[in-house]
Amino acid sequence: MQHHHQSSQLHQSAEAHEQSHHVIAVKTYLMIYLALMLLLALTVGAYFLDMGSHQINLAVAMTIAVVKAVLIVLFFMHVYYSAPLTWITAVGSLLWVGLLLAFLLADYFSRGWLDILGK
Amino acid sequence: MSASAHARRDDGRPADYLSDTSVASWLLTTDHKRVGILYMLSVTLFFFVGGVIAGLMRLELMTPRGDVMSTPDAYNRMFTMHGVIMIFFFLVPAIPGVLGNFLLPLMIGARDLAFPKINLLSWYVYMIGGVMGVWILVYGGVDTGWTFYTPFSTMYSNTYVVTAAVAVFITGFSSILTGLNFIVTVHTMRAPGMTWFRLPLFVWSHYATALIMVLGTPVLAISVVLIGLERLFQFGIFDPKLGGDPILFQHLFWFYSHPAVYIMVLPGFAVISEIIPCFSRRPIFGYRFIAFASVAIAIFGFLVWGHHMFVSGQSMYAGAVFSILSFLVAIPSAIKVFNWTATLYKGSLRFDTPMLYAMGFMGLFTIGGLTGLMLASLAIDVHVHDTYFVVAHFHYIMVGGTTMAYLGGVHFWWPKITGRTYSELWGKLSALLVFVGFNLTFFPQFLLGYLGMPRRYFEYRPEFQVLNVMSTAGASILAVGFVLPLFYLLLSLRKAPDAGPNPWGATGLEWQVESPPTTHNFHEPVLVTCGPYMYSPEEAEREYASQHVHTA
Amino acid sequence: MWDFPLFPSQASTNAPRLDALMLFEVGVLIFFSLLIGVLVVGFGIRFRRGNAVDRSNPPTHSQSMEVVWIVIPMILSILMYAWSTQLFFDLYEAPADAAQVDVVGKQWMWYLQHPQGRSETNELHVPLGRPVKLNMTSQDVIHSFFIPAFRIKQDVLPGRYTSLWFQPSKVGVYDLFCTEYCGTNHSNMIGKVYVMEPADYEAWLSEKGVGPSQAEEGERLFVQHHCAGCHRGSQTVHAPKLEGVYGKPVPIQDGKDVRFVTADDRYIRDSILLPQGEVVAGYEPIMPSFKDQINEPDLLKIIAYIKSIANRETSQ
Amino acid sequence: MQASTSTLPDAGTGRQILLSHFDDLDQQHLSSNLGMWFFLVSEVMFFSGLIGAYAVYRALSPVAFERASGHMDLWVGFFNTLVLLTSSLTMALAVRCSQIGDNRGIVRYLIATAVLGTVFLGVKGFEWKQEIDHHLLPGPHFVVPAEDAEALRAVSVGTDGQFDPVKYARNLGHFQMMFVLYFFMTGVHAFHMIVGVAAVLIFAVLAQIRWFSGYGTTQIEVLGLYWHFVDVVWVFLYPLLYLIG
Ligand code: HEA
C-alpha cells in the first residue's frame, strides 16, 4: 500500500541539482560567439558561391543554420550541461518539424506521379 | 486522517478546499481542485449549449424538407456551432480540465500542479474563447463547418469567421498551457517513491494527452491565424487565384485535428483504466502495455492526418501511406481494449454506475474504432467520406466513448470531489438511458451513410426519412439520459458529506485523503512504496461474504 | 412504412467489388465487437461479486497474450489495407477508351459537358456498360462529386482539375450529391444520373429541340461578350479571324523570334483568359483579359463555338 | 567541464524564495526550466506551420521565391543577424552573472541585450518601410516589378517547352506569396522580439531594485531560454528569406 512518510530526503529530483546551476566560463561563451560569427560569414559567403544548383545552395545554407542553432542551444541554452530530458525535448521538437515537413512535402512531390488528373 | 488538527468551517466541519465560498476566492483561486471545479461548471454549460443545438438539428432532420429552421443558412450555422462548441469548448477541455486538474496532483502525491497560476490563467483564457464563441452564436453564428475549409471560409462565407478563428486560437492557448502544466508536473512533482511505473494509468494517459496538446495545438493556431488574415487582408495564402493551394490548409488543419481526436479520447482511456480495476477488485492486466500504448498513440497519432483527405486531391501515394499508418495506429487502441477485457477475468465484479459507463465505453469505443478502420480503408472512404457514416463513427467515439467516460469519471470521483454520495438507482437508470438512447441515435446513421446520405445536409432525399426519425427519437432519449445526472448529482450536494475518504475502497493516493480534500491535499509528506491497483479479488469476496452474512 | 432501402443499389462495376470489401470489414467489425461484448458480459456474469468461482491468482500480465492480440489485428489490418488500396487505385485509373465528360461545379449546381457537344445541368446521361471519365473543376469553392450507387466520390477544386471514372452496370436513375460543404444550398446541389441503354443514349444525344447546342450557345456568348466586335472584321481594330484557327499552328511573337503553337483547347482558353501571354505575330497585344468575367461553363461553350468553326475558311 | 559545485546564492545576498507547493528549490528551478522548454516546443510547432507553407510554395515556384528574395537587402539582414547573435551573447552573460551573484553585471548585460534587441527591431522596421514603399506589401497595392515579371515569364514553360500562361500566373502569385510569408514570419518574429525586449527591460529594473530573491537565477535563466529561442528562429529565417539563390 502507499504510505505517507516524513522523508523529503528521498525526493527523486536529486538529479535536478546537477542539471541547473553549472556556470560556464566567459571564455567558452566568447568562443561560441566567435564560432557563430564565422558561420554567419560563411553563410553569406556560400550565398555568393555558385555551387551548381539551388538545391545544393539551400542544403549548405540550412546545414550552416542548423550548426548555428545547435551551438546556441547547446551552450547559450545550457543543454550540453543539462539532463537527458532537456536533450530529448530539444531534439524532439526538431524531429516534429521534420515530420510535418516530410509528410507535407511527400504529398506535393508525389502528385502527378501517376498520370491521373488531380491525383 | 487527523483532520482535527486543522481549521474548521463555520458549520463545524473540518475545513476543506470548498470551505471558502466567496466569489473572489473562486475567481482568484490557484488551487488545482478549485480550477477543476471551474472547468466542470463551464464544460457542463457548453455541453448543454452544444446539446440543445444538436437537439434542434435532429428536430430539423425529422423530415426531408427544411421546415423547422427557416433557412438552410440557419441549419448550416447550427452544425458549425455544434461542432465548434462540442469539440473546442467541451470535449477537449472536459476530462483534462475537470478530472485531470483535480486528480493529477492528488494521484502523484503533490500539493498542486507545477504552475498553479498558469493553471488558473488557462481557465481564463479558455473562458475568453468560450465567451467569444457564445457571442458568435448569439449574434448569428458561423457557417463554415468546424473544419473551416478554404476557400469557402476565406472568400465566400459572410459570417463571423474571423471572430471564430480568434476564439479557437485563444482557446488553443488554454490547451497548450494545460498541457505544459501537466507535463512538467508529472516530471517534477511526483512524490518520493512514485516512480514512472507506479503512476496510475490515468497519469500516463494525461501525460500522453499533454504531449499532443503542446505539439499539435500551435499548428492549429497558425492555420486559423492564416484564415483570419487571408479573410481580412485578402492576401491569399490559400487562394487558388494567387497560386495558393486550399489543400495546404487542410494539411495544416488536420495536422492538429487528427492528433486532437486523441486529445479527446486518451483522457477517456485514463478514466476507464481507473474504474475497471477498482470495480473488478484486481490489478489491471498488462499495465505496461497500456501505459506505453498511450504514448505510442500520442506519437504515431501525428502520422495519419491525411486520412481525412483521401478524396481531396491529395496524391494517391500520400493517401496510401496515410492509410496504412492509420491502421497501425489502431493497434495501441486494440491493446488497451483487450487488456481492459482481460482485467475482468477472475475479478470480483460490481456494477455500480461508474462501472456501467466503463462497460458502455468499451463496447461503443470498439464499434467507433473499428468503423474508423473502415474509413481508413481507401476505397471504402471514397464511398462514405462526408456522409453520415463518418458522423456516426465520430459520435460513437466522442459521445459513446469519451462523453461516457467523462460521465463515468464524474460519478466515480464525485464522492471525492464533493464528499457526497449520489443515488445509485438514478445513476444506473441514467447510464442505461444514455446507452440505449445513444445507440438508437447513432446506429441508424451508419446505415444512412452507407446509403449515401451526405453530412451537413439541411434537406435530404425522402427515402432516408425512416432512419432519420429513428435517430431523432434516440436523441430525445439521450437528452433525458444526459439531463438526469444534473439533477441527482446537484441534489446530492444538499446533504452533509457522507462519502468518507474512500467509498469504493480504491487504492489510488487520491482516496487516502479526506473527501473533499483539504487545500494542501496531504498533511504529511507522501512516500510511495508500491504500484497502483493493488486490489485482491479474493479479499473482496470475503468482505462481500461477511457483509452478506450480517444483513441476512 | 417499411418501404425504405437499407442498402444502396449497385449500379457500377465498382459497386459490387466495394461491397465485397465492405462485407469483409463488417465481418471484422462484428467479430471484434461480439468478442469484446461477449467477453465483457460473460466475465460480468461469471465473476460478479458473490458468485462462487475460482478467483485465485488473477493474471496481471502475459507477454504471449499481448503478442496474440497485437499480431492478429495487425494481420487483419494489412489484409484490409491491401484490399482497399488495390480497389482505390483501380477507382481512379481510367481505361484508355473511356468517354470524357467535363464537369464544372459552382455554387450550387453541376454543369456537365459531353464530348459530342451536348451539355446538361444537374443531370448526367451515360450509356450502360461504357467507361466514362469525368474531368472536373470548380469555379468557386470546393465541392465534391458523389454518386452513391456507383460508390465513387471526388472533391472538385477551384484552380485545379481532378478526375474520376466509372462504368455503369445497371439501367436506372441514381442520385448525384455534392458532399463537400459549400455554403447555403449545399444540400440542394444535387442531381440525377441516368444510365441508359446505348441506343437510347445515342438517341438522347442527337435529340433536338432540347435547347441550343453547346456551340450555338457559344456563338451567342461570343457576340454577347463583344468578341465579335473585334474578331468578325472590325474596321478599327486589327484582330485575327477565328474561323479555321482551331487545331492549326499559330505563329506567336516571342521577343524578336516567332514560334508556333498548336491552337488547342488550352491555347484558346489561355488566349481568352490571359491574352497577353501569347500574342499572335503581326497583331498588337490589345485584347483585354476576360479572366473573372467569363465563367467556366461559358468558357467551355465559347471554346466549343471556336472548335465548331474550325473547318470554315476565313474570308481573308 | 567544471564540477558542479552549488553556486546558489546564499543568505546575506538573499536565498531564493520557495513557493509553498514545491518541496525544495531544485524542484522549483527544474519545473520553471522545463516549463519554458515545453513552451518553446510549442513555439517551434507554431513556426513549423509557417515553414511548412513556405516549403510547399517554394518547392512549387523556386524562381518566384528567388526573385522575391532578391528584393531583400542581404546586408541589412546580415547586420541584423549579427546584432541578434551578439544579443544572445550578452543574454548568456547576464544569466551567468545571475548564477555567480553579480547583480551589477546582470543589470548591465540585460540592458545591453535590450539595446541590441531594439536596434534589431529598428532596422527591421526600416526594412519594412522600404518594402512597403516599393509596393511589396501583399494586398491590393502589390506590384510585381517589371523585371521580375519578365524573368518569371521566361521560366513559365509547360511540358511542351512552350510558354504556359497558367504557370506564369501561378508564378506571379507565388512571387507575392513569398512576401506574404516574409511579412508574416518576420512579423511574428518581431512580435516575439518586442515581448522579449519588454521582458528584458523589466527584469533589468527588477534586478536593479533587487526585487529578485537569490539574484533571480531561475527567472533570468528562463528569460534567457526564451531570448535564445527567438534568436534561433532568426538563424533559420535569415537564409530562408534573404539568401535564396
Ligand atoms: C475522439 C475522437 C476520435 C477517435 C479516437 C478516432 C479514432 C479513429 N479514427 Fe476517426 N474521426 C473523428 C474522431 C475520432 N476518430 C472525427 C471527429 C472525424 C470527422 C472529422 C470531420 O470531418 O468533421 C473522424 C474521421 C475519421 C476519418 C476520415 C473520414 C472521412 O472524413 O472520410 C478516418 C479515416 O481514416 C478516421 C479513422 C479513425 C481511426 C482509424 C481511428 C483509430 O484510432 C481507432 C482505433 C480503435 C479501434 C480499432 C478499436 C479497438 C480495437 C479492437 C477492439 C481490436 C481490433 C482491431 C483491429 C482489427 C486493428 N476517422
Ligand code: HEA
Ligand atoms: C463532443 C462532441 C460531440 C457531442 C457530444 C455531440 C453530440 C450530439 N451530436 Fe454531434 N457533432 C459533433 C460533435 C459532437 N456531437 C461534431 C464535431 C460534428 C460535425 C460538425 C460539422 O460538420 O462541422 C457533429 C455533427 C452532428 C450531426 C451532423 C450534422 C450534419 O452533418 O448535418 C448530428 C446529426 O444528427 C449530430 C447530432 C448530435 C446529437 C444528437 C448529439 C447528442 O449526443 C447530444 C445530446 C445532448 C443534449 C440533447 C443536451 C442535453 C439535454 C437537454 C439540455 C435537454 C433539452 C434539450 C432537448 C430536448 C433538445 N451532431
Ligand code: CUA
Ligand atoms: Cu457543392 Cu456542396
Ligand SMILES: [Cu+2]
Ligand atoms: Cu483522423
